[in-house]
Structure formats: structure tokens, C-alpha cells
Amino acid sequence: MSKLWGGRFTKKTDQLVEEYTASIMFDKELAEEDVQGSLAHVTMLGKQGILPADDVEKIKQGLVRVLEKVRAGEIEFSVSDEDIHMNIEKTLIEDIGPVGGKLHTGRSRNDQVATDMHLYLRKRVVEFVDLLHKLQAALIEQAKANLDTIVPGYTHLQRAQPILFAHHLMAYVSMFGRDAERLQDSYKRINTLPLGAGALAGTTFPIDRHFVASQLGFDRVYENSLDAVSDRDFILEFLSHASIIMMHLSRLSEELILWSSTEFHFVELDDAFCTGSSIMPQKKNPDVPELVRGKTGRVYGNLIGLLTVLKSLPLAYNKDMQEDKEGMFDTVRTLQGALQLFAPMIATMKVNKDRMRQAVNQDFSNATDIADFLVGKGLPFRQAHEVIGKTVLYCIQQNKYLLDLTLDEFKQFSDLFDDRIYEVLQPEQVVNARNVYGGTARSQVAEAIARAEREQDQTAAWVKEYSERSQ
Numbered sequence: 001m002s003k004l005w006g007g008r009f010t011k012k013t014d015q016l017v018e019e020y021t022a023s024i025m026f027d028k029e030l031a032e033e034d035v036q037g038s039l040a041h042v043t044m045l046g047k048q049g050i051l052p053a054d055d056v057e058k059i060k061q062g063l064v065r066v067l068e069k070v071r072a073g074e075i076e077f078s079v080s081d082e083d084i085h086m087n088i089e090k091t092l093i094e095d096i097g098p099v100g101g102k103l104h105t106g107r108s109r110n111d112q113v114a115t116d117m118h119l120y121l122r123k124r125v126v127e128f129v130d131l132l133h134k135l136q137a138a139l140i141e142q143a144k145a146n147l148d149t150i151v152p153g154y155t156h157l158q159r160a161q162p163i164l165f166a167h168h169l170m171a172y173v174s175m176f177g178r179d180a181e182r183l184q185d186s187y188k189r190i191n192t193l194p195l196g197a198g199a200l201a202g203t204t205f206p207i208d209r210h211f212v213a214s215q216l217g218f219d220r221v222y223e224n225s226l227d228a229v230s231d232r233d234f235i236l237e238f239l240s241h242a243s244i245i246m247m248h249l250s251r252l253s254e255e256l257i258l259w260s261s262t263e264f265h266f267v268e269l270d271d272a273f274c275t276g277s278s279i280m281p282q283k284k285n286p287d288v289p290e291l292v293r294g295k296t297g298r299v300y301g302n303l304i305g306l307l308t309v310l311k312s313l314p315l316a317y318n319k320d321m322q323e324d325k326e327g328m329f330d331t332v333r334t335l336q337g338a339l340q341l342f343a344p345m346i347a348t349m350k351v352n353k354d355r356m357r358q359a360v361n362q363d364f365s366n367a368t369d370i371a372d373f374l375v376g377k378g379l380p381f382r383q384a385h386e387v388i389g390k391t392v393l394y395c396i397q398q399n400k401y402l403l404d405l406t407l408d409e410f411k412q413f414s415d416l417f418d419d420r421i422y423e424v425l426q427p428e429q430v431v432n433a434r435n436v437y438g439g440t441a442r443s444q445v446a447e448a449i450a451r452a453e454r455e456q457d458q459t460a461a462w463v464k465e466y467s468e469r470s471q
Contacts, residue, residue: 024077026326027084031070033119034088035063037112037195040215042103050106050205055099062096063103084116085109106207108199110229110317115195117325119216121238122190122470124332125183130463131339132180132245133456136173138346140452143169147442147449150427151266151356152365159363162427163440165356170448175248177452180459182241187466190234193218197228200316217469230316232306232324239303242331246296249338253289256349260286265355270348273341288345292338299334302327357427364392366402366430373424377416387413 039060046056066088069075081087086109093100143166153163193216196202196209202225209221222228259266269286277283309323367388374384391413395401403425410417423429435441438448 023083023322023325024079024081024087026329027113027116028077028087029329030084030113030116030120030325031075031088032067033116034084034112035067035070036119037115037216038088038103039063040212041107041195043215044208044212045102045105045205047211048206048208050207051102055102058096058099059092059103062092062100065095066091083109083113085112106198106203106205107195108197108229110199111194111197114197114229114231115193115216117235117328118190118192118194118218121234121328122187124336125187125190125238126463126466126470128242128245128335128339129180129183129459130467131336131343132176132183133459133463134343135339135346136176136180136452136459137456138343139169139173139176140449140456142166142346142349142351143173143445143449146351146353147446149351149353149356150360150431152359152363153440159359159365161368162360162365162430164431164442164445165351165353166449167440167445170445170452172248172252173452176245177455179241179245179248182244183238184462186234186237186241188219189237191217191219192234193221194228194231197222197225200229201225217471226316230313230321232310232321235324235328236303236306236310239299239306239328239331242335243296243299243303245335246292246299246338249342250293250296252342253293256289257286257293264359266352266359268350268352269345270350272348273345288341292342295334295338299331302331360427361403362401364395364402366425366427367392369424369430369433370402370421372433373421374414374416379414379416 042051042056042059042063045051046053051059066075069091075087075091077084077087078090081090089100089103092103146165146169149165150162151165151168152159153161153168193209193213195212196207213219213221222231256267256269258264260269269284269288271284273286273288274284275287277285305327306324309320313320370391371381371384371388374387375381379387391402391405391410394409394413395405403422407417407419407421410421424433432441432443435444437444
């Protein structure tokens with residue numbers, strides 16, 4: 001069978017050109033979306049009287065059969081048919097005859113492929129919000145189980161001040177919450193219909209774009225036909241959001257890798273999410289977080305790659321834009337795998353509370369509270385800072401920690417010290433003294449968990465509503 005566009009040409013396409021320019025190897029992932037868009041399009045053609053009712057019905061029945069074949073894996077996609085649109089149309093024509101060629105009336109592959117990608121990403125965004133919701137839920141449960149677990153807090157990877165481990169976990173709940181919000185906000189731009197823009201200028205047929213939008217569940221249509229076929233902002237936005245999510249996952253991965261090392265021994269990852277060594281039988285390697293950390297780079301690369309493709313393209317469609325798909329599909333797969341693994345990995349993680357407490361007792365992370373104690377006695381902070389610096393230096397030289405000092409030793413550095421200093425220095429007191437909104441005090445963290453659980457309910461409701469809308 002000749003090319004569906006071959007009328008103007010006198011020579012066959014060179015085989016190497018066919019292979020180089022074809023996109024069917026990767027855009028076959030859009031097969032269901034392509035049929036979905038075609039069903040709405042042909043329904044509109046019938047409603048507008050552009051095609052007779054008999055033809056419309058025959059095409060719709062044929063498309064349903066094509067969709068069944070797609071889902072059953074029975075279609076053999078061909079490079080000679082270039083892309084998913086031509087492969088689907090050829091399969092349809094083989095099934096119902098020449099009337100299948102009428103399906104393309106009033107549209108172009110330019111607006112068709114854009115529509116397919118909008119439909120595809122719309123589903124993925126809802127799926128990723130749901131996966132983030134599940135990861136947040138796992139973190140929240142671990143936080144609830146560790147409301148009394150104190151761990152060193154770090155800056156510059158040096159021990160700074162003691163915090164609740166629950167507080168640390170809730171920081172990631174906040175990060176992933178912002179990620180979900182970004183995806184939810186992007187939905188309205190993804191949920192815009194380009195179909196009906198034609199190749200670049202619209203069509204001479206009396207189509208009804210808003211009817212097609214309602215059939216496919218789109219909230220609005222592109223107002224400018226040139227913009228409709230050349231816009232890939234919605235993919236860039238998704239790739240950007242995915243990059244930020246992977247960055248957050250990578251930061252958490254780094255901490256899990258550190259925490260599960262012998263040097264820290266703060267947590268132990270479940271065996272189901274670790275691997276061993278082919279030569280060292282004692283090894284238990286945190287391969288999942290390591291791979292997530294590594295794969296973050298490829299997601300960044302996909303974003304930069306598409307930005308580079310688009311940076312100097314004139315309107316409207318250019319073949320360069322075929323490069324928008326592979327990176328998008330790769331990012332979807334990479335992010336999907338990471339999020340699917342992270343929630344159960346966090347849920348099954350064991351927390352070594354005793355080791356965390358031991359670490360807190362063997363550092364100087366309570367030093368700031370001594371300075372605050374002296375400030376409360378009337379000493380200017382800068383002078384208090386110097387006093388505590390000298391006190392810590394003394395402890396290091398004497399191989400002691402602050403709670404090991406006698407009151408006489410404290411008084412070497414300031415007469416303002418009294419017996420209450422030992423209460424101030426207790427890890428629980430240090431943590432609970434930070435009783436401000438967003439702080440690490442137990443009561444504040446408990447409130448943060450309660451707020452997060454309320455937000456979880458809202459997210460679950462959004463996922464339910466938009467999952468139904470995106471079908």
C-alpha cells in the first residue's frame with residue numbers, strides 16, 4: 001500500500017530515510033489516545049453533517065475494533081507507516097475499507113499528535129499525584145511512629161541541633177506536597193484541546209471544536225491555531241515538575257543511603273529493597289535509593305533536551321518536534337518506577353531509635369540552648385556565643401560532653417550558670433523549647449501531622465475526581 005500522503009511524490013522514500021524519520025518505535029505508546037481522539041473527532045464530523053451517519057457509524061465501529069486489537073497487542077506496527085496516526089489509520093482502512101480514509105477529514109497529524117500527548121499526560125499527571133499521595137502517607141505513618149524519637153539535625157552535614165525524627169520526615173511530606181500542587185496546577189494547561197487547529201491555520205470544514213473538547217473532557221480549546229500545533233509548554237512544564245520531584249527523591253535517597261550505613265546506623269531498609277554483593281557476602285546495598293539518585297540526571301537531561309529542541313523553532317510544526325516524545329516517555333517511566341518503589345520502601349523501613357538517641361547524647365548539638373540560657377540571664381548573644389564556644393573547646397580538650405560538666409566547670413566560663421542548666425541541656429527540653437509554628441517541638445510536629453492528614457484527604461478527593469474526568 002502506498003503512503004497515505006504519497007500522491008505528490010514520484011519516488012519511493014529511501015529506506016534509511018524511512019527508518020530515520022519514523023517515530024512508531026516510541027509513539028506507539030499513544031495508540032489508545034490516538035483512537036480516543038479519533039472517536040471524538042468522527043462523532044463531531046457526523047454531528048456537523050460533514051460525514052454521513054452511515055460512514056460515521058462504520059468508522060466508529062472500526063475504531064473500537066482497532067482499540068481492542070491495540071489492547072490485545074495484535075497490531076504489528078510498521079516503520080513504513082511512520083507514526084502511530086498512520087499505523088492506526090491504515091489498520092482502520094484494512095478493516096472497513098476506503099471509508100476509513102474519511103476519518104482524517106478536517107484535521108492534520110499536527111493537531112492530532114498534540115491532542116494525543118495532551119490526553120496521555122493528563123492521565124499521567126493524575127497518576128503521579130496519586131503516587132505522591134501514597135509516598136506522603138508512608139512518611140506520615142513513620143512520623144507518627146517517631147514522635148518521640150530524637151535525632152541530630154545537621155547543617156553542612158555537621159551536627160547542629162537535635163530535632164524529632166518525625167520533624168525531619170515531615171519536611172519531605174511538605175516537599176512532596178508542593179510537587180503534587182504543581183502537578184495539579186499544570187492539569188489545567190494540559191487539559192486544553194488543540195484538535196481542530198489543522199496543520200497550522202484551522203480547516204475549511206464547519207467543525208465544532210468545543211463539542212470535541214466536551215467529548216474528550218477538555219476544559220477549553222486553544223484559541224490560536226498556530227499556538228495549538230506548536231505548543232509544547234505543557235510537556236516542558238511536566239518535565240520541569242518531574243525534575244523537581246526527582247531532585248526531592250534524590251535528596252531523600254542520599255539521606256537513606258547515609259542513615260543505613262554502618263557509620264550512622266539510624267535506619268535499616270527492608271531486604272526487599274536492597275541487594276547483595278557477588279563477592280562480599282556481608283553486604284546489604286541500598287540499590288533502590290542509589291538508582292533513584294542516579295536516574296535523576298536522566299530526567300534533568302530530558303528537560304534540557306526538549307528546551308534545546310524548542311529554543312529556536314519558528315512557528316508552526318517542524319519535524320524537530322518529533323523529539324518531544326522519547327524524553328517524555330522516558331521521564332514518565334523513570335518517575336513512575338521511583339515513586340512506586342519509594343512508598344513501600346519508606347513504609348517498611350526500620351528506625352533505630354536507640355542509635356539516634358546515642359548520637360544525640362554524644363555531640364554538642366545542645367550548645368545553642370546554653371547560649372539562649374545565658375541570654376535569658378541578660379548576657380548579650382554575641383558574648384554568650386563566645387562563652388559557649390570556649391565551653392565546647394574545653395569539653396573537646398577534656399574528652400567530655402556538655403552534660404558531663406560539673407557546675408563548677410560551667411562557672412569557669414560564666415557566673416550566670418546555675419543548676420537549671422542541666423534541665424536546659426536535656427535533648428527533650430532542647431527539642432520542645434522550639435515551640436513555634438513549623439518548629440520541632442513535639443506539639444508542633446503533632447499539629448503538622450494533623451494538617452498533613454487533612455491535606456491528604458483533599459488530595460485523595462482530587463485524584464478520585466480527576467481520574468474519572470481523565471478516562
